[in-house]
Amino acid sequence: MALFCLHCLDNETDGAARRAEARPAHLHWAGGLGPVVRMAGPLLDAEGRMVGSVFLIEAESLAAAKALNAEDPYSKAGVFGRVTLNETRWAIGEGKPA
Structure with missing residues (x-):
């Protein structure tokens, strides 16, 4: 399995309100x-x-990571204005896979 970093910034128009409304569903998901x-x-x-x-x-795969993001209640609710998804490798830090 590959490791991916998903960096999402809320839309500047009403992202905060959408985030607040979708937060319980997002946390459950x-x-x-x-x-x-x-x-x-x-x-x-x-x-x-x-x-x-x-x-x-x-x-x-990248496609699987994108599909996972599409299922996020925040994504479905239009919380995010910008999403960046990149494959990454864990080089240092606690929790690094063997």
């Missing part, structure tokens, strides 16, 4: 993904407000 998710959490601005999301996920 993300919590059910199990070990596919190596790390996940909100991106915060200088005042501590949520302005995006980041995921480090394992997937068979």
Whole structure:
């Protein structure tokens, strides 16, 4: 399995409101993904407000990672204005796969 970094920034028009509305469904969905998710959490601005999301996920391919993102309730609710998805390799840090 490959490792992918999903970096999502909320849309600047109504992303915060959409995020707040979809948050319970998003947390339920993300919590059910199990070990596919190596790390996940909100991106915060200088005042501590949520302005995006980041995921480090394992997937068979870039297409599979994109499909997983498409199932996120945040994606379905139009929370994100910009999404970047890149394959990555874990070089250093606690939790690095053997």
